[in-house]
Amino acid sequence: MNPRCASVLDTPPTAAWPPDVERLRDDFPALRQHVGGRPLAYLDNAATTHRPAAVLAALDRFYRRDNANIHRGVHRLSVRATEAYEGARATVARFLNAARPEEIVFVRGATEAINLVAYSFARPRLRAGDEILVSELEHHANIVPWQLVCEQTGARLRVVPITDAGELRLDSYERLLTERTRLVALTHASNALGTLNPVRQLVALARQHGVPVLLDGAQAVAHVPVDVRALDCDFYVFSGHKVFGPTGIGVLYGKAALLEEMPPWQGGGDMIRTVSFERTTYADPPQRFEAGTPHIAGAIGLAAALDYLRSLDAESLARHEHDLLAYGTARLAALPGVRLLGTAADKVPVISFTIDGVHPHDAGTVLDQLGVAVRAGHHCAQPLMQRLGVPATVRASLAFYNTRTELDALVEGVRRAIEVLR
Numbered sequence: 001m002n003p004r005c006a007s008v009l010d011t012p013p014t015a016a017w018p019p020d021v022e023r024l025r026d027d028f029p030a031l032r033q034h035v036g037g038r039p040l041a042y043l044d045n046a047a048t049t050h051r052p053a054a055v056l057a058a059l060d061r062f063y064r065r066d067n068a069n070i071h072r073g074v075h076r077l078s079v080r081a082t083e084a085y086e087g088a089r090a091t092v093a094r095f096l097n098a099a100r101p102e103e104i105v106f107v108r109g110a111t112e113a114i115n116l117v118a119y120s121f122a123r124p125r126l127r128a129g130d131e132i133l134v135s136e137l138e139h140h141a142n143i144v145p146w147q148l149v150c151e152q153t154g155a156r157l158r159v160v161p162i163t164d165a166g167e168l169r170l171d172s173y174e175r176l177l178t179e180r181t182r183l184v185a186l187t188h189a190s191n192a193l194g195t196l197n198p199v200r201q202l203v204a205l206a207r208q209h210g211v212p213v214l215l216d217g218a219q220a221v222a223h224v225p226v227d228v229r230a231l232d233c234d235f236y237v238f239s240g241h242k243v244f245g246p247t248g249i250g251v252l253y254g255k256a257a258l259l260e261e262m263p264p265w266q267g268g269g270d271m272i273r274t275v276s277f278e279r280t281t282y283a284d285p286p287q288r289f290e291a292g293t294p295h296i297a298g299a300i301g302l303a304a305a306l307d308y309l310r311s312l313d314a315e316s317l318a319r320h321e322h323d324l325l326a327y328g329t330a331r332l333a334a335l336p337g338v339r340l341l342g343t344a345a346d347k348v349p350v351i352s353f354t355i356d357g358v359h360p361h362d363a364g365t366v367l368d369q370l371g372v373a374v375r376a377g378h379h380c381a382q383p384l385m386q387r388l389g390v391p392a393t394v395r396a397s398l399a400f401y402n403t404r405t406e407l408d409a410l411v412e413g414v415r416r417a418i419e420v421l422r
């Protein structure tokens with residue numbers, strides 16, 4: 001059995017098992033609504049999660065009480081806003097087990113974090129003939145920024161293939177790691193298939209070749225504990241909105257020694273030490289990378305989301321998610337004409353599938369009529385769809401607040417789609 005399943009399923013359940021999911025759902029106001037006359041079954045969490053009331057309250061409190069710009073003000077509101085914003089940075093550092101808060105850069109999301117590393121870390125180091133290693137599993141956000149800097153420098157993108165089950169081919173990965181590799185950029189978990197990569201092993205192999213590693217944690221942080229020091233990755237990125245926080249805020253973790261070497265990528269207020277027309281000097285990280293007024297409320301809301309998550313029993317929720325994944329997978333697999341994509345041994349709770357003779361978008365529309373929210377499309381992973389030989393899939397992506405009843409609604413909806421669309 002793989003390590004994650006071992007940790008979740010091979011140990012006896014804690015006293016908190018089973019979790020009181022109905023009570024947890026009360027924390028999420030948006031889940032308690034009807035769509036098309038039916039209870040909403042929100043199964044699109046890989047696109048974005050919902051926010052608990054604690055996050056909504058933190059945003060409301062900030063704007064009602066503390067709203068001010070940060071770092072520069074001498075007045076009381078600015079001091080409070082600055083303390084809350086920098087406190088949020090410390091909360092994120094604890095969440096990732098970073099060595100210090102200065103290793104946390106606030107950005108708009110995973111996309112911006114990867115672009116920051118592409119422009120500030122990779123581009124100055126790349127020469128013609130150098131290589132950046134990604135995989136067939138990547139979201140466009142972890143492909144296109146690298147292509148852009150490759151175009152500008154003459155470097156080349158190399159791609160680690162996957163197996164038919166959707167797992168990275170470790171033999172190919174090892175073969176592709178060479179003296180030309182300048183950076184490895186891999187997803188921690190696949191948004192389209194759910195595959196959970198063996199990131200510790202992948203980083204260790206890159207280390208043997210002295211190659212720095214960026215991990216895209218957008219789909220991992222809501223499901224598995226992340227310890228950047230244990231992983232020993234150089235960069236780790238994620239978006240707040242996929243971990244129950246606000247949109248428009250995300251995180252770049254970078255090892256202090258690397259961030260210190262990196263030049264600014266955007267200029268403006270708050271990222272400088274001194275400015276004159278002759279010469280400008282830059283602030284230390286993380287301020288060096290946070291030009292302009294940041295999403296202050298977003299950072300505070302993200303910290304509230306992470307505090308909320310920390311207050312829950314992570315192990316029993318992981319067990320619950322695993323139960324949902326197994327249940328939903330088995331029920332869908334039993335339907336005639338349903339083909340599951342992504343059958344890796346170790347997965348976050350994402351179920352991707354096609355239905356013979358039914359276009360995924362049409363299935364998504366029928367499901368919506370029944371109150372079931374899923375995603376249908378290429379999931380911003382067109383190279384992966386090409387590898388799998390499909391233009392699109394239907395994707396049900398789960399969070400700890402989902403239930404078997406919602407998966408039953410999904411299965412009924414798919415049955416219905418087959419009836420009316422075939």
Ligand code: PMP
Pocket residue numbers: 046047108109110111112139141142187189190191216218219239380
């Ligand atoms: N990477 C992965 C694996 C994702 O799933 C996503 C979002 N779907 C992103 C990156 C980009 O995240 P964002 O749009 O929040 O920047």
